[in-house]
Amino acid sequence: MVTLAEVARHAGVSASTVSYVLSGKRSISAGTRQRVEQSIRELGYHPNAGARALAGSRSNIIALMVPLRTDMYVPVMMEIAIAVATTARTHGYDVLLLTGEEGPDAVRRVTGSGLADAMILMDVELEDERLPLLRQTGRPSVLIGLPADTTGLTCVDLDFTAAGALCVEHLAALGHRDIAVIGEAPAVYERHTGFAERTLDGLRTRARELGVRLLHRPCEGGYDAMAATLARVFDERPATTGFVVQNESAIEPLLALLRRQGRAVPEDVSVVAVCPEQVATQASVRLTAVSIPARQMGRYAVEHLVAKLDGRGTDEVVLIAPELTRRASSGPAATRTPPPTGKS
Amino acid sequence: MVTLAEVARHAGVSASTVSYVLSGKRSISAGTRQRVEQSIRELGYHPNAGARALAGSRSNIIALMVPLRTDMYVPVMMEIAIAVATTARTHGYDVLLLTGEEGPDAVRRVTGSGLADAMILMDVELEDERLPLLRQTGRPSVLIGLPADTTGLTCVDLDFTAAGALCVEHLAALGHRDIAVIGEAPAVYERHTGFAERTLDGLRTRARELGVRLLHRPCEGGYDAMAATLARVFDERPATTGFVVQNESAIEPLLALLRRQGRAVPEDVSVVAVCPEQVATQASVRLTAVSIPARQMGRYAVEHLVAKLDGRGTDEVVLIAPELTRRASSGPAATRTPPPTGKS
DNA sequence: AAAAATCGTCGAAGCGCTTCGACGACCCAT
DNA sequence: ATGGGTCGTCGAAGCGCTTCGACGATTTTT
Numbered sequence: 001m002v003t004l005a006e007v008a009r010h011a012g013v014s015a016s017t018v019s020y021v022l023s024g025k026r027s028i029s030a031g032t033r034q035r036v037e038q039s040i041r042e043l044g045y046h047p048n049a050g051a052r053a054l055a056g057s058r059s060n061i062i063a064l065m066v067p068l069r070t071d072m073y074v075p076v077m078m079e080i081a082i083a084v085a086t087t088a089r090t091h092g093y094d095v096l097l098l099t100g101e102e103g104p105d106a107v108r109r110v111t112g113s114g115l116a117d118a119m120i121l122m123d124v125e126l127e128d129e130r131l132p133l134l135r136q137t138g139r140p141s142v143l144i145g146l147p148a149d150t151t152g153l154t155c156v157d158l159d160f161t162a163a164g165a166l167c168v169e170h171l172a173a174l175g176h177r178d179i180a181v182i183g184e185a186p187a188v189y190e191r192h193t194g195f196a197e198r199t200l201d202g203l204r205t206r207a208r209e210l211g212v213r214l215l216h217r218p219c220e221g222g223y224d225a226m227a228a229t230l231a232r233v234f235d236e237r238p239a240t241t242g243f244v245v246q247n248e249s250a251i252e253p254l255l256a257l258l259r260r261q262g263r264a265v266p267e268d269v270s271v272v273a274v275c276p277e278q279v280a281t282q283a284s285v286r287l288t289a290v291s292i293p294a295r296q297m298g299r300y301a302v303e304h305l306v307a308k309l310d311g312r313g314t315d316e317v318v319l320i321a322p323e324l325t326r327r328a329s330s331g332p333a334a335t336r337t338p339p340p341t342g343k344s
Numbered sequence: 345m346v347t348l349a350e351v352a353r354h355a356g357v358s359a360s361t362v363s364y365v366l367s368g369k370r371s372i373s374a375g376t377r378q379r380v381e382q383s384i385r386e387l388g389y390h391p392n393a394g395a396r397a398l399a400g401s402r403s404n405i406i407a408l409m410v411p412l413r414t415d416m417y418v419p420v421m422m423e424i425a426i427a428v429a430t431t432a433r434t435h436g437y438d439v440l441l442l443t444g445e446e447g448p449d450a451v452r453r454v455t456g457s458g459l460a461d462a463m464i465l466m467d468v469e470l471e472d473e474r475l476p477l478l479r480q481t482g483r484p485s486v487l488i489g490l491p492a493d494t495t496g497l498t499c500v501d502l503d504f505t506a507a508g509a510l511c512v513e514h515l516a517a518l519g520h521r522d523i524a525v526i527g528e529a530p531a532v533y534e535r536h537t538g539f540a541e542r543t544l545d546g547l548r549t550r551a552r553e554l555g556v557r558l559l560h561r562p563c564e565g566g567y568d569a570m571a572a573t574l575a576r577v578f579d580e581r582p583a584t585t586g587f588v589v590q591n592e593s594a595i596e597p598l599l600a601l602l603r604r605q606g607r608a609v610p611e612d613v614s615v616v617a618v619c620p621e622q623v624a625t626q627a628s629v630r631l632t633a634v635s636i637p638a639r640q641m642g643r644y645a646v647e648h649l650v651a652k653l654d655g656r657g658t659d660e661v662v663l664i665a666p667e668l669t670r671r672a673s674s675g676p677a678a679t680r681t682p683p684p685t686g687k688s
Numbered sequence: 689a690a691a692a693a694t695c696g697t698c699g700a701a702g703c704g705c706t707t708c709g710a711c712g713a714c715c716c717a718t
Numbered sequence: 719a720t721g722g723g724t725c726g727t728c729g730a731a732g733c734g735c736t737t738c739g740a741c742g743a744t745t746t747t748t
């Protein structure tokens with residue numbers, strides 16, 4: 001391994017000069033700088049990360065804690081993670097991948113050891129165990145998601161409450177009076193995941209305001225679960241003509257089942273989804289949907305964090321305004337009685 | 345931050361003793377050990393990662409390079425990444441997340457700076473630019489995937505050639521003589537991704553041996569692309585009764601289109617997929633499939649790497665034997681003429 | 689013309705840890 | 719009893735970098 005000292009010798013300067021060339025923290029004459037840079041290139045020098053971290057007491061690493069579970073939309077997580085990694089690189093940071101498995105211990109370990117300068121937490125629960133620790137450590141952090149108490153924390157998330165409201169508004173404007181909400185798996189609600197509850201809040205509040213009946217049903221992914229859920233929905237509310245789906249793995253099953261039952265989308269039934277854009281456009285019916293801006297969230301998180309690390313940051317909650325894109329899955333409510341029941 | 349020295353003072357021993365308690369590299373009397381451990385706990389001591397890396401010249405970090413692209417099956421990547429992260433933790437390593445974006449430079453940077461002790465590369469191309477560098481650096485590495493030349497490299501992957509063969513065998517045994525292969529997006533083949541080409545090899549070779557006709561069509565994900573591809577397939581080979589799908593985002597569209605055309609699965613047409621188990625079981629028809637053992641691959645990769653880091657490792661290529669699970673999507677070929685053409 | 693400020697560079701201290709050699713204390717065989 | 723081993727502990731020397739203060743050499747100010 002080439003060291004700073006070797007570069008210095010090669011360039012005929014002292015070690016500290018090389019260091020200053022690298023960091024730009026003191027002015028260096030153009031000639032010297034060029035000679036040093038030349039030596040760095042010739043020798044293929046890379047500063048040793050450990051030594052840097054030790055001497056500078058910053059590791060230039062951001063820790064990213066992703067959920068371990070895979071009962072929620074995985075591509076969103078992946079997209080966020082990739083956005084975080086690429087954005088971090090543009091600011092000179094690397095990303096350490098932590099899984100939720102270790103829980104609060106990971107926070108202690110990573111901040112305690114100085115492994116990372118800052119943290120990004122995904123899949124934050126309303127009363128998350130990691131938050132008290134995070135507040136304590138004093139290391140900069142950004143949550144992707146929204147806990148119950150945000151004092152002293154920086155959070156970035158889609159405004160799911162507004163997203164829920166938007167979905168109801170859209171359907172109500174089209175004349176739908178009975179709306180079913182197909183939600184995430186029950187487990188997601190049981191552990192009080194913020195985004196799921198907030199969407200529901202938004203849906204319910206606006207539904208009440210607009211005089212729309214709402215039926216919420218959590219649903220495991222997949223075909224069979226969706227079939228059972230759908231049967232229950234129509235059993236309980238036969239007049240249902242609008243669906244809001246917030247569960248990636250229920251979307252395609254729902255569409256297929258509706259088709260099979262002879263309920264046409266959007267003629268008989270309208271479907272609105274809360275999902276990444278890619279899913280909405282690739283579904284068997286192009287879906288009217290509020291998209292989840294995964295990439296944007298990842299980028300945002302990193303940029304806030306970097307700002308904090310540079311001493312410019314503030315604690316704030318950034319809620320990204322939802323956008324509903326009309327596609328082929330929603331239309332005016334039929335004025336006739338609910339559509340024929342299919343063979344199901 | 346609590347330091348080693350403070351722990352030492354608190355426990356009434358020297359710093360080196362604390363270090364030896366931590367590493368276990370020299371014997372320590374039970375009494376001393378307990379006193380030190382007690383102090384560590386009381387003070388909430390975490391060894392400083394940078395100092396450790398510097399003094400010990402190992403960072404206890406494994407770099408994982410994931411593909412930036414999202415034109416291939418993302419959940420598989422995510423599952424591998426999570427398996428890597430959790431397995432690494434059980435061996436005392438953390439994982440640094442790199443995206444393919446930086447390319448070979450990332451390899452140089454990470455190994456040059458000693459940021460990571462070892463690397464795992466995903467999405468390896470047949471002639472991957474990163475490989476020469478990897479061989480040079482001498483740092484342990486494991487590839488998930490298989491390049492053209494594996495000398496001096498350790499690789500872990502599903503035996504996609506065997507997987508392809510297995511699919512053909514299964515369909516041939518059921519009496520199918522005309523098989524269509526729905527592949528990944530064209531871009532995947534254009535960049536010579538190993539697993540796609542190897543699957544194709546396996547399919548073709550066994551098809552030739554068994555006297556089965558094979559038609560391969562790359563396919564972008566989604567409904568429309570699949571519709572176009574399917575039309576071309578039946579146009580060119582009307583007698584097609586077997587499908588092999590290696591493209592997660594084409595599966596559900598294919599099933600829906602077949603249904604719409606009045607081709608029953610598995611009565612008229614059999615479908616075999618190469619995909620993660622979760623996808624196979626959650627599809628609208630439970631799919632006969634060769635599953636992609638993502639978790640196993642991630643675990644394997646880390647364990648090989650750790651073995652190498654401990655000086656026990658060897659360079660070898662581990663191909664995981666594919667397993668085909670029969671589910672509801674494949675059955676005997678109809679003896680009658682190809683099924684009716686639907687409204688499409 | 690002298691004093692003050694600025695610039696470019698250097699030497700040295702130290703970040704917190706690992707690890708090597710040393711050194712008593714103790715146990716065994718002779 | 720005496721020499722040779724272990725065993726448990728310690729001190730000190732770095733690992734490669736950052737950063738502070740110092741110091742000539744210029745440049746600016748008065």
